[in-house]
Amino acid sequence: MINLTLYKREFKRSIKILIIFAAIITMYVSIIISMYDPELMKTLDDFVKAMPQLMSAVGMKANTTSLLGFMVSYLYGFILLIFPMIFCILRGNGLIAKYTENGAIVSLIAAPVKRRTVACTQIAVLVSGITILNLYTTILELVCAAVNFPGALDISKLLIINLGLFCLHLFIGSICFIFSCFFSDTKYSIGFGAGIPAFMYILQMLANAGGRAENAKYFTFFTLFNPDNIISSSNNSYINIFILLVSAIALYISSITIFCRKDLYI
Amino acid sequence: MCEIKIEHLTRNYGGGKGVFNLSFDVKHGEVFGFLGPNGAGKTTTIRHLMGFIKAQEGSCTINDLDCWKDSEKIQLKLGYIPGEISYFDDMSGTEFLKFTANYRKIHHNLQKDLLERFEFDPKIKIKKMSKGMKQKLGIVAAFMHNPDIFIFDEPTSGLDPLMQNRFIDLVIEEKKNGKTILMSSHIFEEVEKTCDRIGIIRQGKMAAIDSAAALKERHVRHYNVKLENETLAESFAKDFNGISNGLNVTVSARQSLEEIFMNYYGDDRK
Ligand SMILES: Nc1ncnc2c1ncn2[C@@H]1O[C@H](COP(=O)(O)OP(=O)(O)O)[C@@H](O)[C@H]1O
Ligand SMILES: [Mg+2]
Numbered sequence A: 001m002i003n004l005t006l007y008k009r010e011f012k013r014s015i016k017i018l019i020i021f022a023a024i025i026t027m028y029v030s031i032i033i034s035m036y037d038p039e040l041m042k043t044l045d046d047f048v049k050a051m052p053q054l055m056s057a058v059g060m061k062a063n064t065t066s067l068l069g070f071m072v073s074y075l076y077g078f079i080l081l082i083f084p085m086i087f088c089i090l091r092g093n094g095l096i097a098k099y100t101e102n103g104a105i106v107s108l109i110a111a112p113v114k115r116r117t118v119a120c121t122q123i124a125v126l127v128s129g130i131t132i133l134n135l136y137t138t139i140l141e142l143v144c145a146a147v148n149f150p151g152a153l154d155i156s157k158l159l160i161i162n163l164g165l166f167c168l169h170l171f172i173g174s175i176c177f178i179f180s181c182f183f184s185d186t187k188y189s190i191g192f193g194a195g196i197p198a199f200m201y202i203l204q205m206l207a208n209a210g211g212r213a214e215n216a217k218y219f220t221f222f223t224l225f226n227p228d229n230i231i232s233s234s235n236n237s238y239i240n241i242f243i244l245l246v247s248a249i250a251l252y253i254s255s256i257t258i259f260c261r262k263d264l265y266i
Numbered sequence B: 001m002c003e004i005k006i007e008h009l010t011r012n013y014g015g016g017k018g019v020f021n022l023s024f025d026v027k028h029g030e031v032f033g034f035l036g037p038n039g040a041g042k043t044t045t046i047r048h049l050m051g052f053i054k055a056q057e058g059s060c061t062i063n064d065l066d067c068w069k070d071s072e073k074i075q076l077k078l079g080y081i082p083g084e085i086s087y088f089d090d091m092s093g094t095e096f097l098k099f100t101a102n103y104r105k106i107h108h109n110l111q112k113d114l115l116e117r118f119e120f121d122p123k124i125k126i127k128k129m130s131k132g133m134k135q136k137l138g139i140v141a142a143f144m145h146n147p148d149i150f151i152f153d154e155p156t157s158g159l160d161p162l163m164q165n166r167f168i169d170l171v172i173e174e175k176k177n178g179k180t181i182l183m184s185s186h187i188f189e190e191v192e193k194t195c196d197r198i199g200i201i202r203q204g205k206m207a208a209i210d211s212a213a214a215l216k217e218r219h220v221r222h223y224n225v226k227l228e229n230e231t232l233a234e235s236f237a238k239d240f241n242g243i244s245n246g247l248n249v250t251v252s253a254r255q256s257l258e259e260i261f262m263n264y265y266g267d268d269r270k
Helices: A004-035 A038-050 A052-057 A067-075 A079-095 A097-102 A115-148 A155-182 A186-209 A211-219 A227-231 A235-261 B042-049 B071-075 B093-104 B111-117 B131-143 B161-176 B188-192 B212-218 B230-239 B257-265
Strands: B002-014 B017-027 B031-035 B057-062 B078-081 B149-153 B180-185 B197-202 B205-211 B220-226 B243-245 B248-254
Touching: A004 A067, A004 A079, A004 A115, A004 B093, A067 A155, A067 A227, A079 A097, A079 A115, A079 A155, A079 A186, A097 A155, A097 A186, A115 A155, A115 A235, A155 A186, A155 A227, A155 A235, A186 A211, A227 A235, B002 B042, B002 B180, B017 B042, B017 B057, B017 B180, B017 B197, B017 B205, B031 B042, B031 B188, B042 B057, B042 B149, B042 B180, B078 B131, B093 B131, B111 B131, B131 B161, B161 B180, B180 B188, B188 B212, B197 B212, B205 B212, B212 B220, B230 B243, B230 B248
Parallel strands: B031 B180, B031 B197, B078 B149, B149 B180
Antiparallel strands: B002 B017, B002 B057, B197 B205, B220 B248, B243 B248
């Protein structure tokens, strides 16, 4: 299914980016978790319970005042979405399209290795990177929370949220990868692979701004990952995570097919 | 038995470019020269044989295996030198050869012998290699798994004359070992030394296929020159690559590839 030699080479090439992004994530996660103030949040929470309408008008819901809710508001809207997304874009493009464009893919194809194996190996490299980033984030969050506020974190909910985040990134990765297989030109591979997720993210920000723009949420896949709903145990949120996972798998399989059928002018 | 077989292959890029209804074969143990000017369609044909692109019409087989569908089975016993060497340029030559050996799962590696033969030290980064060095790297990578079939796309480009000769020697050796070789070139001299048969392609169509000897005979002119004295005759022979016999010297002139093409086509480029 995969070629170990190629896997090792490509994985090594992921490591540098992974270390940089892990460092950025470490900085943000540790600082933000340490900024959580249970006393202040408790006061706010009491306000919310006393007058829910008033507080929800200013964007406060009962559960945002928990440690997990606090983390969701400050980490899951930007940092933990964007950096793994950039990882997907860089590696997604670098694993296929870059080699097709500069011709280096010739040494992978002119060998007794199936194209399918090449594609599967590169997917494995991408998915490994995404897994490592998400796993690292989860462990970091658990450690920071345990050190600063022992017992305050709803661990099982956090795990579900991070599972959702993982599926979201698998899906973003699959978008980047399919364009990397489709185009032989990195200009287009990056253009679509970065452009579509970025555009979707902007729609998501618009939708969050509320008002009439809220309808934008129907046009962006980021809606499918909603940590607030996971905290409030809304049923839909589990289905949405599942949709992300299935879509990602479908896109990865399509990428393999595209790559196997593709004419390579090398 | 035909090892490499191309039947009615067509790949139309539009604008009269590509290859059109191309058919030829290379027999077991034969060295076939695939000769044509730049843009004739040599690389395009080779891409089909390598399974890089799919035939629009017609078919390519190697050992009765379909070049598109069964590419990875064919590649097991095939050595290929691309027209343009563009390997992972973040690697050094040494790293690349090691990678290739592991990637292909080569057990018996001829790399050391090949590096010595071409006096090539692959330690430096591929990015920093000259064209000739990259070409040597390509040659080592193509030969090191001891394939039965070779496909070379203009293999000596970038090599100095000494190394070109080493390559030709290597090809002749492999021919003696019974290997089947397809070699593209736009230089007649390069293929005539090694090839049994030569196919001439122009504007995507095969103009002629003939034995190398016959082609050579047809396109070489001999002149007999008589000189005043023997010393003069000898130096004339030396200067013009002729054979002296007393006062007589025989010199030969070969038509250029373009002239040969014109012979087959007439000059229809105007
Ligand atoms: N991918 C492509 N798309 C369009 N035209 C191409 C493509 N590849 C090659 N060509 C054109 O087809 C012709 C044959 O090219 P090629 O097979 O590379 O010639 P050769 O190797 O004999 O020099 C050339 O005119 C070239 O410009
Ligand atoms: Mg060419």
